[in-house]
Amino acid sequence: MQKEIFLLQLVLLFNYYILVFPAVLTHTAGSRVLELSDRFLEAHKDGQWLVMLYAPWCAHCKRLEPIWSHVAQHLHATPIRVGRVDCTRFSSVTTAFKIKVFPTILFLKGDQKYVYEGDRTREEIVKFALRLNGPPVQEITKTQSFDTIKREQDLYFLYVGNRAGVLWELYHKIANKFQAHAFFYQSHPNVVNKHAPVDNTPALFVYKENLHYNFTGHNLSDTKQVNETLYKWVNAERFPTFPKVTKTNINELFLTKKNLVLAVVEENQLEEVAPDMLEFRDMVESVIKNKRNKYHDHFQFGWTGSPNLANSVAMMTLPIPSLLVINSTTHHHHIPDDDTEKLTPYVIELFLEQIRNEMFMHFQRYGGNNWLVRSYRKWFETKTILISMWKGNPILMMVLLGLPFGFLSLICYGICCPDLLDASDDEDENIGTHHMKND
Numbered sequence: 328m329q330k331e332i333f334l335l336q337l338v339l340l341f342n343y344y345i346l347v348f349p350a351v352l353t354h355t356a357g358s359r360v361l362e363l364s365d366r367f368l369e370a371h372k373d374g375q376w377l378v379m380l381y382a383p384w385c386a387h388c389k390r391l392e393p394i395w396s397h398v399a400q401h402l403h404a405t406p407i408r409v410g411r412v413d414c415t416r417f418s419s420v421t422t423a424f425k426i427k428v429f430p431t432i433l434f435l436k437g438d439q440k441y442v443y444e445g446d447r448t449r450e451e452i453v454k455f456a457l458r459l460n461g462p463p464v465q466e467i468t469k470t471q472s473f474d475t476i477k478r479e480q481d482l483y484f485l486y487v488g489n490r491a492g493v494l495w496e497l498y499h500k501i502a503n504k505f506q507a508h509a510f511f512y513q514s515h516p517n518v519v520n521k522h523a524p525v526d527n528t529p530a531l532f533v534y535k536e537n538l539h540y541n542f543t544g545h546n547l548s549d550t551k552q553v554n555e556t557l558y559k560w561v562n563a564e565r566f567p568t569f570p571k572v573t574k575t576n577i578n579e580l581f582l583t584k585k586n587l588v589l590a591v592v593e594e595n596q597l598e599e600v601a602p603d604m605l606e607f608r609d610m611v612e613s614v615i616k617n618k619r620n621k622y623h624d625h626f627q628f629g630w631t632g633s634p635n636l637a638n639s640v641a642m643m644t645l646p647i648p649s650l651l652v653i654n655s656t657t658h659h660h661h662i663p664d665d666d667t668e669k670l671t672p673y674v675i676e677l678f679l680e681q682i683r684n685e686m687f688m689h690f691q692r693y694g695g696n697n698w699l700v701r702s703y704r705k706w707f708e709t710k711t712i713l714i715s716m717w718k719g720n721p722i723l724m725m726v727l728l729g730l731p732f733g734f735l736s737l738i739c740y741g742i743c744c745p746d747l748l749d750a751s752d753d754e755d756e757n758i759g760t761h762h763m764k765n766d
Contacts, residue, residue: 361410365417467514483510488529581655594632
């Protein structure tokens with residue numbers, strides 16, 4: 328009797344699992360990733376989901392698969408469920424979430440939907456999910472918590488003071504908007520203690536590179552001015568002082584409305600940089616580290632290990648290493664006249680001063696964002712991709728280019744040749760008739 332009751336309980340528990348989680352079919356082999364079907368549309372508002380929408384034929388999706396398994400493993404102890412949907416089998420999911428590219432990473436929380444646009448690394452994806460897991464602003468009640476936060480996060484915003492007043496309301500509003508991009512905290516002076524330099528409250532800081540930078544230059548009596556200033560400050564400070572720039576985050580960096588100073592080097596397949604290029608990158612970084620007060624408001628510094636990204640912006644093949652400055656508003660770019668070997672911190676500072684003061688008589692700006700430049704950039708990118716493919720596998724390129732040309736030739740032959748044959752037949756008939764008349 329007890330055995331029958333036990334079996335009945337197992338059946339009921341299994342049925343409950345099916346009813347509560349109808350979208351979950353099975354786990355991906357060897358991982359904690361949930362394979363989801365189109366029934367996920369009925370359950371995605373239940374709890375929190377981190378979902379990858381993919382296509383089996385997509386090369387980028389295949390590269391993301393092992394990373395996605397690590398993400399699921401890391402988030403297993405949290406309320407976030409990690410899954411994936413094959414959009415070639417369940418096209419209704421693609422339509423419902425308006426998916427245009429693969430892979431697309433979504434964080435779903437009730438009626439809210441967030442699209443991940445950062446680097447596809449385990450660390451960054453996990454941070455993205457953990458930021459959205461909690462409220463927009465998390466309260467810190469223990470001094471010891473700051474040691475853990477600083478150890479796990481290299482950048483966060485901190486409001487010190489009571490949860491009331493103009494600054495708090497604006498801070499909470501902006502934190503809600505930027506929750507997917509940064510961590511936002513609130514605490515009190517007695518809790519913050521020695522972790523942040525608090526003289527008066529309310530106070531607002533950003534923590535990065537092991538330093539706190541204060542939000543200043545605002546008048547709390549002018550709410551509109553504070554709102555605009557705070558939004559601009561958070562939008563600019565949510566990036567490290569010298570981040571790595573990739574295809575996925577360059578557009579986010581453009582939102583700072585600053586000039587992007589880019590040190591262009593080249594990484595190998597192991598993401599290693601040669602010593603001479605590393606020295607050049609460190610020299611560019613030293614300019615913003617030593618002259619932050621002078622250049623931080625006008626320039627966002629960074630570096631890239633992908634020369635193709637910089638070449639696409641410059642629409643030419645740049646020497647490696649090199650320096651490129653991009654105007655994030657007009658998309659014009661500037662290249663120093665001096666050779667890379669002659670660039671020193673002092674020369675770079677003179678170059679930046681000319682850009683900041685719009686002294687373009689000494690050097691020319693290139694590019695822009697008009698239709699002619701955009702068309703040329705598309706052509707340059709296509710040409711670069713084709714050349715790269717040819718160098719990598721010329722036989723494959725011959726096949727890819729030869730097949731369309733062959734089909735086109737057959738179509739042209741089928742269209743043109745029947746007319747020629749018909750014309751020949753007509754001529755033969757006319758010749759025969761002519762001879763008969765002569766006879």
